[in-house]
Amino acid sequence: MQAKTDCVLxxxxxxxxxxxxxxxxxxxxxVAFNICAGETVALVGESGCGKSxxxxxxxxxxxxxxxxxxxxxxxxxxELVGLPLAKYQQIRGHRIGMIFQEPMTSLNPVFxxxxxxxxxxxxxxxxxxxxxxxxxxxxxxxxxxSSPHRRIDQYPHELSGGMKQRVMxxxxxxxxxxxxxxxxxxxxxxxTIQAQILRLLKQLQDDMGMAILLITHNLGVxxxxxxxxxxxxxxxxxxxxxxxxxxxxxxxxxxQALLKALPIPGHERLVPIQGTVPMPLEYPSGxxxxxxxPAVMKCCxxxxxxxxxxxxxxxxxxWLYQMKNAP
Amino acid sequence: MxxxxxxxxxxxxxxxxxxxxxxxxxxxxxxxxxxxxxxxFDIDAGETLGLVGESGCGKTxxxxxxxxxxxxxxGTIHFEGNNLxxxxxxxxxxxxxxxxxxxxxxxxSLNPRMTVGNIVGEALKVHGIATGIExxxxxxxxxxxxxxxxxxxxxxxHEFSGGQRQRIGIARALALHPKxxxxxxxxxxxxxxxxxxxxxxxxxxxxxxxLAYLFISHDLNVVQHIAKRVAVMYVGKIVEIAPAxxxxxxxxxxxxQALIAANPIxNPSIKHEAKLLExxxxxxxxxxxxxxxxxxxxNAMEKCKNLEPPLTEFGKGEAKQLVWCHLHTSSN
Amino acid sequence: xxxxxxxxEKNNLPAKLVLSETPFGEFWRIFQKxxxxxxxxxxxxxxxxxxxxxxxxxxxTVVFDPATVRLVDKxxxxxxxxxxxxxxxxxxxxxxxxxxxDELGRxxxxxMLQGSFVSLSIGFVAVGISTFIGILxxxxxGFYGNVRFLFISVDTLIMRFxxxxxxxxxxxxxxxxxxxxxxSIYNIMIIIGITSWMGTTRFVRAEFLALREQDFVVAAKxxxxxxxxxxxxxxxxxxxxxxxxxxxxxxxxxxxxxxALSFLGFGVQPPYATWxxxxxxxxxxxxxxxxxxxxxxxxxxxIVLAFNLVGEGMREALNPKxxxx
Numbered sequence: 001m002q003a004k005t006d007c008v009l010x011x012x013x014x015x016x017x018x019x020x021x022x023x024x025x026x027x028x029x030x031v032a033f034n035i036c037a038g039e040t041v042a043l044v045g046e047s048g049c050g051k052s053x054x055x056x057x058x059x060x061x062x063x064x065x066x067x068x069x070x071x072x073x074x075x076x077x078x079e080l081v082g083l084p085l086a087k088y089q090q091i092r093g094h095r096i097g098m099i100f101q102e103p104m105t106s107l108n109p110v111f112x113x114x115x116x117x118x119x120x121x122x123x124x125x126x127x128x129x130x131x132x133x134x135x136x137x138x139x140x141x142x143x144x145x146s147s148p149h150r151r152i153d154q155y156p157h158e159l160s161g162g163m164k165q166r167v168m169x170x171x172x173x174x175x176x177x178x179x180x181x182x183x184x185x186x187x188x189x190x191x192t193i194q195a196q197i198l199r200l201l202k203q204l205q206d207d208m209g210m211a212i213l214l215i216t217h218n219l220g221v222x223x224x225x226x227x228x229x230x231x232x233x234x235x236x237x238x239x240x241x242x243x244x245x246x247x248x249x250x251x252x253x254x255x256q257a258l259l260k261a262l263p264i265p266g267h268e269r270l271v272p273i274q275g276t277v278p279m280p281l282e283y284p285s286g287x288x289x290x291x292x293x294p295a296v297m298k299c300c301x302x303x304x305x306x307x308x309x310x311x312x313x314x315x316x317x318x319w320l321y322q323m324k325n326a327p
Numbered sequence: 328m329x330x331x332x333x334x335x336x337x338x339x340x341x342x343x344x345x346x347x348x349x350x351x352x353x354x355x356x357x358x359x360x361x362x363x364x365x366x367x368f369d370i371d372a373g374e375t376l377g378l379v380g381e382s383g384c385g386k387t388x389x390x391x392x393x394x395x396x397x398x399x400x401x402g403t404i405h406f407e408g409n410n411l412x413x414x415x416x417x418x419x420x421x422x423x424x425x426x427x428x429x430x431x432x433x434x435x436s437l438n439p440r441m442t443v444g445n446i447v448g449e450a451l452k453v454h455g456i457a458t459g460i461e462x463x464x465x466x467x468x469x470x471x472x473x474x475x476x477x478x479x480x481x482x483x484x485h486e487f488s489g490g491q492r493q494r495i496g497i498a499r500a501l502a503l504h505p506k507x508x509x510x511x512x513x514x515x516x517x518x519x520x521x522x523x524x525x526x527x528x529x530x531x532x533x534x535x536x537x538l539a540y541l542f543i544s545h546d547l548n549v550v551q552h553i554a555k556r557v558a559v560m561y562v563g564k565i566v567e568i569a570p571a572x573x574x575x576x577x578x579x580x581x582x583x584q585a586l587i588a589a590n591p592i593x594n595p596s597i598k599h600e601a602k603l604l605e606x607x608x609x610x611x612x613x614x615x616x617x618x619x620x621x622x623x624x625x626n627a628m629e630k631c632k633n634l635e636p637p638l639t640e641f642g643k644g645e646a647k648q649l650v651w652c653h654l655h656t657s658s659n
Numbered sequence: 660x661x662x663x664x665x666x667x668e669k670n671n672l673p674a675k676l677v678l679s680e681t682p683f684g685e686f687w688r689i690f691q692k693x694x695x696x697x698x699x700x701x702x703x704x705x706x707x708x709x710x711x712x713x714x715x716x717x718x719x720t721v722v723f724d725p726a727t728v729r730l731v732d733k734x735x736x737x738x739x740x741x742x743x744x745x746x747x748x749x750x751x752x753x754x755x756x757x758x759x760x761d762e763l764g765r766x767x768x769x770x771m772l773q774g775s776f777v778s779l780s781i782g783f784v785a786v787g788i789s790t791f792i793g794i795l796x797x798x799x800x801g802f803y804g805n806v807r808f809l810f811i812s813v814d815t816l817i818m819r820f821x822x823x824x825x826x827x828x829x830x831x832x833x834x835x836x837x838x839x840x841x842x843s844i845y846n847i848m849i850i851i852g853i854t855s856w857m858g859t860t861r862f863v864r865a866e867f868l869a870l871r872e873q874d875f876v877v878a879a880k881x882x883x884x885x886x887x888x889x890x891x892x893x894x895x896x897x898x899x900x901x902x903x904x905x906x907x908x909x910x911x912x913x914x915x916x917x918x919a920l921s922f923l924g925f926g927v928q929p930p931y932a933t934w935x936x937x938x939x940x941x942x943x944x945x946x947x948x949x950x951x952x953x954x955x956x957x958x959x960x961x962i963v964l965a966f967n968l969v970g971e972g973m974r975e976a977l978n979p980k981x982x983x984x
Contacts, residue, residue: 046518047489160607161382190381191545192604195589199603217518220548220591243595261523262593263552265575269530270552272523276488396877423883436874440682440896450882483682499878 006036007076008178008211009058014071016050016057018280025280027053027066029235032307035179038205040212042226042243044219048277050235051215055181058213059098060088076178094124097172101184103164107156113167114152120174139170144200162193166200173204179211186221198225219262223247228313231255234278234288237307241314251316253295287319295320334408335369336539337393337507342366342402344385344392348612361611362388364563365402372506375533375540377554377571379547379586381608384560386543390509393541394426395419406507424454427500431512433492437484443470444480447498454503469498473528490521497528507539514549526553547590551575559583562619563611569648579641579650582620618653626654689976696972699965706962710779713772722752725773725932729764732756734948737767759950761940767954770932774955777933778962781848781917782910788852790906793859794895796821800860801867802890818864821857829854833916837925844927847920851913859905866898900977904970911966918959934959 016028028050035041043051056062058073060080073080075095080088092098100106108116117139118132127135133152140148143166156164165185172180182201186194198221205212214226222229222243229246231239231254239252250256260271275292278284284291290300299319307317344363347356363385370376378386391397393404395411404411406426414422430436437446448466451457457465467477473494484492493513500508510529514522530553532538544550550557551571558568559582567580578584585604606623609615615622621631631653639655641648691697716722727749731742737759741750757768796817804814833850840846870876871894879889914934920926921935922942929936934955941951 046520162607190608191547191586192381192589193607195591195603196605198591218591219519219593223593223595224591247593247595258519259593261520263523263526263548264593265551267552270523270526272527273520276490276521277518391877394881396880420883420885423881426881428878428881430874430878432874436878438875438879438893438897441893449879450884453882453884453888496878499882503882 007034007074008037009076009213010034010072010074011054011058012072012074014054014057014073015069016053016062016066017069018066020065023281026283027235027280028057030306031071031232031237033230033237033240035211035213037178037211038209039227040205040214040225042214042216042222042229043232044216044222044229045232046217046277048234048279049232051232052183054232055098055183055213055215058181059092059096090124093120093172093177094175095178096181097175097177097179098181098183099165099168099172099185101187103161103168103188106168107164109156112153112155113159117167117170117174120171124175135174136170139174140167142204143167143170143173144196145170161189162196165189165193165197169197169200169204173208173210176208177210179213180205181213181215183215184217185214187216187218194221201225219247219258231258234283235280236288236304237315237317238289239314239316240307241311245311245314251310251314251321252318253293253320254289257294287317333371336372336407337370337541338403338405339369339393340367340403340405342389342392342404343400344388344397345400358612361563361614363392363399364611364614366560366563366565368558368565368568370507370539370541372539373533373537374556375542375554377550377557378541378543378560379545379550379557380560381545381586383562383608383611385563385611386560387511389560390428390511390541390543394423394428394509396428421454424450424503425505426507426509427503427505428509428511429493429496429500429513431515433489433496433516436496437492439484442481442483443475443487443495446484446495447480447502450499450502456503465502469502470495472501472532473498474524488521490517490524493517493521493525494528497525497532501532501536504536505538507541509541509543511543512545513542515544515546522549529553547575547587548592559586562609562614564619565651566620567648567650567652569650570646573642573646573648579648579655580620580652581624581626581654585623628653686976690972693972693975695968696975699968699972702961702965703969706775706965707779709772710775713776717769717773723766723769723772724751725765725769726930727765729760731764732760733762733764734944735760735764736948737950737954758954759948761937761948761951762944767937767951770937771934771955771958774932774934774937775958777844777927777931778914778917778935779910781844781851781927781933782913784848785851785855785913786906786909788849789854789856789909790859790902792853792856794863794902796856797860797863798867798890798895801864802871802886802894804864804868814864817860821860824854825857827854830916830919833920834923834925837920842925842928844931847917847926851916855909855912858909859902862901862905863898866901867894870894870897901974904974904977907966907970907973911963911970914959914966915963 011034012032014028014031015026018025018027031054033041043054045051053062053066057068058080060083062068068081071081075091107113114133114136117136118129121127121132121135122129136152137148140151145151145163145166159167186197189197201212202225216222226243228240228242230237231246231252233254238254239246239250246255247259250259257271257273260267261273263270273292278288278291284301286301286303287305290296293300297319305317305319305322307315308321309315310321342363343365346360346362348358348360350357366389368376378389380386388397392399399412406422409422411419411422444466447469448462451462451465466480470477470479475491475494475498484495487495513529514525517525526549529540533540542550542554554571556568557571557574558565559580560566561582567574567578567583574583575587578587589603604623609619609622617633618631618636621627624631634653636651636653637656639650639652641650717725729745729749731744735756737757739756739759741754741756751766756766758771759767761767761770800814800817804812806813808816832854836850837847876889876893879893917926917933918935918938921933922939924939926935927933938952938955938959941955945952
């Protein structure tokens with residue numbers, strides 16, 4: 001991993017479980033990665049893999065019946081797990097910004113967008129509403145909203161989906177956070193709008209030098225936007241490497257299978273992954289991918305492989321590589 | 328095309344669907360949402376026509392109007408030579424056996440209170456095609472064909488995952504042996520690995536039963552994989568129809584070019600061009616006059632603002648490319 | 660509940676989880692988690708048994724006699740023994756008055772029993788009528804809403820009519836009608852029924868409007884199924900949840916209305932006993948024989964509470980099912 005001094009966010013051995021009346025669901029197991037200033041790390045996986053839960057854990061938004069059962073999350077050295085609510089509220093919106101998937105429902109429909117952006121400034125930077133207004137106008141301009149003087153007094157329903165997402169970005173960036181968590185920020189948007197929003201995020205990142213944690217299931221977005229990629233499957237990390245290596249030399253059978261299943265030019269017949277993602281209650285013992293893995297071996301269902309470094313900046317959790325590095 | 332051109336399975340001409348917007352105390356009609364505004368295309372038996380576009384372009388409405396699930400405002404639809412719009416309700420219900428639809432949302436497309444067997448077999452029973460033991464056998468065979476165990480017939484939809492529910496929806500559509508299926512964003516709500524399974528299933532079924540598909544999607548990658556020809560829609564109009572490879576390699580309409588440029592391909596070595604589209608997709612309530620795209624088009628000319636672009640054809644036969652754009656009109 | 664992971668051997672596709680549950684099984688599992696609702700259900704169950712039995716016990720084979728007048732034994736408190744002066748055929752079963760006697764010496768327990776049947780039947784029949792009207796009107800408004808009839812749509816027609824009906828102060832309407840018509844138990848059932856369908860209509864219309872856009876209804880149309888089949892076999896079963904909840908709570912409301920009518924003297928006339936008119940008679944003696952007032956009052960309270968608890972429990976149990984992903 002990168003030098004510790006550079007790290008904005010460091011996640012170590014994170015475990016999140018949900019205690020329901022059907023049993024204990026180990027939704028996130030042993031997740032570890034870090035993000036440095038100015039870089040984008042993508043958390044990729046299919047539905048149910050635990051990527052959104054990881055993001056919520058970083059924000060401290062895991063609620064009953066879920067609980068962080070282990071691990072550390074450090075924001076620029078400060079430990080977040082177990083932090084009291086009041087302290088967490090100072091951090092959210094201020095040092096960690098978050099944007100969500102559904103711009104249609106993420107904004108409060110009864111408040112003007114100027115008020116909603118200003119709210120963050122008023123709360124964290126202790127400005128009054130009047131003092132915050134020029135700052136809000138500057139932010140609207142920065143996120144590329146035309147005629148900000150007119151828009152600042154409009155309500156969310158008067159804006160299109162793309163513009164609402166820009167407002168969300170403005171809210172998230174208002175206090176110049178160290179890290180921006182983007183949970184499927186463009187999934188609900190049209191392709192051309194998605195391209196605009198991604199370009200905007202890249203510009204803002206270059207300007208402000210902040211780190212971005214991008215959560216998505218769209219590998220096309222990952223290919224063009226992320227520096228490093230963490231692939232999750234059924235709550236665990238399968239592979240973690242930089243973006244080029246992931247697409248050109250993937251090592252984990254799941255990553256390889258996922259790439260073969262993509263409908264891109266050159267794939268005459270798609271190669272699907274047999275079976276379906278297991279539900280948290282039916283996670284197999286040992287490696288969670290073993291029931292669907294084309295390269296499954298006898299040892300796979302017995303014990304879960306740990307994340308092993310096979311190259312500088314390339315980590316894989318698979319028994320195929322553990323054998324070579326046997327102690 | 329072969330030597331003697333066979334008539335297309337489905338032929339649509341000048342199709343329009345306008346939704347009225349009522350306002351005022353007595354709900355008078357004040358304006359119209361021109362969801363589908365004069366589109367024309369053909370689909371041959373056994374081929375897949377992809378229909379792409381962004382939100383508000385009218386592709387979902389077009390799919391439903393094609394099956395007369397919504398009544399069109401104007402235009403003609405000929406299915407196997409018969410005019411669908413002139414049929415009475417009884418004949419229409421019989422014809423429905425030949426054209427079916429698969430939906431996007433696997434969670435709302437199955438009746439939560441019916442067993443899987445009933446969902447798949449109901450149409451067979453109602454149309455009098457099979458009853459009793461033969462019905463059960465057919466249901467079993469259909470479930471098997473889409474990759475589900477026939478023993479699932481007594482289970483309820485909520486016990487299945489998204490991909491499996493989509494398979495049930497496909498079994499239901501296949502039950503009546505249709506010739507044409509509208510796939511309305513059929514794989515958009517599925518994960519990549521499940522998407523691949525369903526795409527393969529649809530392709531296999533097409534080969535086995537000689538099905539024609541209208542594949543509606545906003546995902547260009549999926550469409551270029553499954554479709555033979557692709558139609559691009561923008562705010563209620565079709566702007567380009569071309570064979571899939573041609574559309575992706577040499578698109579002629581500026582909107583198609585922008586769409587393809589904006590499409591993220593999962594390969595970090597391929598660089599994106601910088602030609603991104605500005606502004607938002609206009610709403611179909613008050614579409615721009617003239618060419619719908621002129622407000623966002625980098626190549627807009629004076630006449631684009633007032634005159635709707637006519638059709639220009641390039642190429643012949645299977646490689647025919649149709650564009651509606653002033654840039655390409657022969658008089659230019 | 661057994662856990663089995665079903666594997667399809669041929670294609671290696673495991674079925675999603677575990678318990679094979681019918682919709683009713685799932686409803687029951689969630690319903691029984693609410694202990695209060697369960698208590699309410701047990702109470703209702705006992706009451707219904709009592710009401711059904713009461714016809715047998717008070718009319719066919721007179722085990723408990725509600726009509727016999729025993730002036731000797733009037734105003735006896737609950738659990739008092741019958742007087743020795745009574746002729747043999749007038750002695751109550753077991754020799755004691757379980758809930759005392761009223762001003763005419765009638766056995767309050769027997770009257771309560773008789774009243775239970777009447778009160779419950781008024782409740783259920785009235786709600787049956789209102790639910791039927793509600794489903795019919797709400798279904799028409801929801802399904803055929805856009806069809807224009809002259810210059811006005813079916814939806815507007817039915818909903819404005821519903822709004823007009825809602826403007827009437829229902830209770831006074833009932834009072835007026837009851838005062839004008841000959842007093843009979845059937846008139847009361849009908850009049851309560853035809854003045855309380857408005858809520859159901861709204862629920863059903865709202866559910867139908869939402870359901871009409873659901874893909875499975877569009878799919879049914881695409882399969883060429885006839886309209887009646889789509890409405891009754893596809894839409895109604897999915898729209899029924901709020902109607903059921905409303906109906907259960909409506910029975911309680913109908914019982915209360917009937918009690919109020921009887922209290923005012925407009926309800927079911929003697930010699931039929933309903934809890935309402937026992938209550939009405941008892942109000943005159945509240946200081947001398949308080950049990951005559953409190954017993955029917957508490958009984959009505961318990962029954963209305965039980966219906967409401969069951970209704971709330973049902974609402975909880977039926978809701979997640981329909982909204983579930």
